Amino acid sequence: MAKRKVRNLLALALLGVLSERPMHPYEMASVLRERAKDTSMKIQWGSLYTVVQNLEKHEFVRATETTRQGGRPERTVYTITEAGRAELVDWLSELVERPQHEHNSFEAALSLVGHLTPDRAIELLRQRLWTLDADVDNITRSLRQMVEEFNFPRVFLIEAEYRLTMIRAEADYVRALLKEITEGSISGIEGWHAYHRDREAPKAEH
Amino acid sequence: MAKRKVRNLLALALLGVLSERPMHPYEMASVLRERAKDTSMKIQWGSLYTVVQNLEKHEFVRATETTRQGGRPERTVYTITEAGRAELVDWLSELVERPQHEHNSFEAALSLVGHLTPDRAIELLRQRLWTLDADVDNITRSLRQMVEEFNFPRVFLIEAEYRLTMIRAEADYVRALLKEITEGSISGIEGWHAYHRDREAPKAEH
DNA sequence: GTGCGTATACTCGCCTACGAATAATCATCG
């Protein structure tokens, strides 16, 4: 499979909105912000305009109009091309079909957690768990509201349900891990304690 | 909290290995590759050298020696500084304490899956599920081997156990989603079907 | 002993991402 000409995921979202109707970049951002209002994905302005330019360079979109409202900066309206629609479907298919090993910072942190003392790790994990549980509550509540109060069809909510599922799974994992560390039932824990005792001893000796 | 001077997660891993002993960049890469052999995180050479330079610029590491073996390129050995150790612990603490909303490509894809036909989506999700289940099997097996055959302490495996948990959760979610789509029990599905029927109709009409 | 594949070790330059800066207009509140 040939490499994607434009790799930034923002480009996928842009192709998504442009497949509905032509827009100028700022409008694309507004639409995205509206749709994903809860996640409040902070729009990165630099990326937005760069990515649109890249999409144009590779002919996935085409500038079809420039208008001007009063004395405001000129607006360039972009339209998706056939190649753009094809790219959207193809890219989307690939992302759904193949799990990508995305590098997750918590996973990285866990692999290095030995550099913290066990006590400190417990403290931090408790804090994380608290936040995760709060997140789960919030998302659950807003999802319920969307469905029950506003009759929002669930097909439009699957990405939020997915997110909820994953956060809940992480919370459960952290809860179990905390239990094992505090109870000392995870193998190798004495080594972890010992490592940090040895490193502190010399200082205490002074 | 001030922004991190070096943001690339690779830097965290490098500080991790350097906290054990001084090394030259290529050696850091080898050690990382060895440790994370299963995830086979493809070492990105450009990033490696850039990141080490950045770490040096901000005085988290210091070049302490340059040696030469035969006619090979010169090797520069880097040593972690006190500031570097502090950064490692501080950064690590932050990553453990606060869940970051990392942007996941499957989540993005799900939010745009309406652009695929339901039938195609089902097909792709089945393929994904198959891969996820296979991944679960592989990780489970290698974890069991590590613990039972090699007596590897579990504290060194928590990141793998975490990953396993998350993949399993994703697999369960995809399984449930597939059931709901194929059975048509998810609200809004007629709209999804209708949308694609309408788009194909004109072509069929021709 | 010579040829070939692999391991060692790094450099270079392009492209991308990003966020601060700019700048005009609109809403609003006293």
Next chain:
DNA sequence: CGATGATTATTCGTAGGCGAGTATACGCAC
């Protein structure tokens, strides 16, 4: 009616990320 802040809309400079490329040395087969 004039000041203040929010909204609309984009540009630009720069730091960072990455992958292809380079170059030597080592090991092993034949």
